[in-house]
Amino acid sequence: MTQVYNFSAGPAVLPRDVLLQAQQELLDWHGSGMSVMEMSHRGKEFMSIIHDAETDLRQLMGIPANYKVLFLQGGALSQFSMVPLNLLGDKTHIDVVNTGHWSKLAIKEARKFTEVNVVASSEDRQFSYVPDVASWKRSPDAAYLHYVSNETIGGVQFPFVPDSGETPLVCDMSSDILSRPVDVSRFGLIFAGAQKNIGPSGLTLVIVRDDLLGKLPAHMPTMFDYRVHADADSMYNTPPTYAIYIAGLVFKWLKQQGGVAGIHSRNEEKAGLLYHTIDNSHGFYHCPVDTANRSRMNVPFRLGSAELEASFLAEAEQRNLLQLKGHRSVGGMRASIYNAMPLEGVKALTSFMTDFARRHG
Numbered sequence: 211m212t213q214v215y216n217f218s219a220g221p222a223v224l225p226r227d228v229l230l231q232a233q234q235e236l237l238d239w240h241g242s243g244m245s246v247m248e249m250s251h252r253g254k255e256f257m258s259i260i261h262d263a264e265t266d267l268r269q270l271m272g273i274p275a276n277y278k279v280l281f282l283q284g285g286a287l288s289q290f291s292m293v294p295l296n297l298l299g300d301k302t303h304i305d306v307v308n309t310g311h312w313s314k315l316a317i318k319e320a321r322k323f324t325e326v327n328v329v330a331s332s333e334d335r336q337f338s339y340v341p342d343v344a345s346w347k348r349s350p351d352a353a354y355l356h357y358v359s360n361e362t363i364g365g366v367q368f369p370f371v372p373d374s375g376e377t378p379l380v381c382d383m384s385s386d387i388l389s390r391p392v393d394v395s396r397f398g399l400i401f402a403g404a405q406k407n408i409g410p411s412g413l414t415l416v417i418v419r420d421d422l423l424g425k426l427p428a429h430m431p432t433m434f435d436y437r438v439h440a441d442a443d444s445m446y447n448t449p450p451t452y453a454i455y456i457a458g459l460v461f462k463w464l465k466q467q468g469g470v471a472g473i474h475s476r477n478e479e480k481a482g483l484l485y486h487t488i489d490n491s492h493g494f495y496h497c498p499v500d501t502a503n504r505s506r507m508n509v510p511f512r513l514g515s516a517e518l519e520a521s522f523l524a525e526a527e528q529r530n531l532l533q534l535k536g537h538r539s540v541g542g543m544r545a546s547i548y549n550a551m552p553l554e555g556v557k558a559l560t561s562f563m564t565d566f567a568r569r570h571g
């Protein structure tokens with residue numbers, strides 16, 4: 211099999227060991243004679259799979275007992291509606307920090323249901339930084355404060371967890387969940403699409419403090435109600451069983467990597483190497499993001515001209531360095547280096563980058 215390094219922003223690379231185990235177990239899970247794909251979600255086999263997945267995730271993230279873990283569908287985008295619908299209660303507005311594409315979309319969607327106060331925005335400089343907290347204009351009595359810990363397209367990552375005081379803090383952690391330690395007790399709700407650091411697409415994770423449940427207006431669809439899913443242990447309807455199984459394998463793999471702290475130091479090493487290569491290229495490569503807010507997961511960079519960028523991508527592909535094209539809305543390059551990207555992949559990329567700069571610089 212060809213060795214490729216896949217720098218896709220998501221769906222993204224999965225740990226090879228996880229895929230090998232899934233392959234081994236594909237036809238016969240633990241002697242059951244069934245594939246996980248064929249199992250009843252209410253059977254004892256699958257019940258043990260989802261139970262283990264939740265237990266391992268709770269351990270990895272240190273999720274306190276008063277938080278529910280929900281395995282849902284609909285992608286992170288459906289959370290842009292579910293969060294305001296479930297958390298607004300009798301409040302009239304929410305606070306949101308606007309640091310890029312996914313913040314903007316969350317704001318647009320929330321405006322269908324509530325007033326949105328944008329506390330700060332980095333749109334003035336093409337979303338290349340996190341606005342200084344001292345400049346944030348929080349509103350009194352907001353239902354919650356929403357932010358995106360890592361803007362997947364812009365490559366801007368919060369280096370801190372904002373202090374929201376008594377106001378519940380909501381975080382779209384889609385592209386950096388499980389990549390670094392976080393204190394879950396600081397949050398009211400965390401959500402993430404699975405297809406970056408968790409597993410295959412089709413699974414959406416929600417971690418929610420239990421006092422925030424039960425506020426969905428009665429006329430809203432039952433499937434949008436966090437409390438319904440929490441009360442049914444994510445089994446109100448058929449959950450995305452195979453994706454949950456793979457996520458469970460990824461959690462076990464993460465534990466073998468030294469947990470979140472262990473993977474975090476590897477992530478720092480990988481990102482450090484890539485940014486070092488960019489910063490030491492004498493301007494051949496350029497990262498548009500302020501140094502303090504550079505993402506450890508998605509590294510955007512530019513070259514001097516569109517022609518050079520096109521030949522960079524073509525040559526990279528020839529060397530099996532795949533999916534390096536930036537998002538269509540911003541152009542340029544983007545290397546996504548999630549938990550499952552091995553250090554060797556980043557080394558292969560950086561040595562190609564150095565070589566390419568030498569030949570074209």
Ligand code: PMP
Nearest residue numbers: 285286287312362382384385403
């Ligand atoms: N938020 C962030 C930060 C994302 O990166 C993405 C997807 N790239 C989304 C939301 C949307 O997720 P989904 O496609 O799972 O709905």
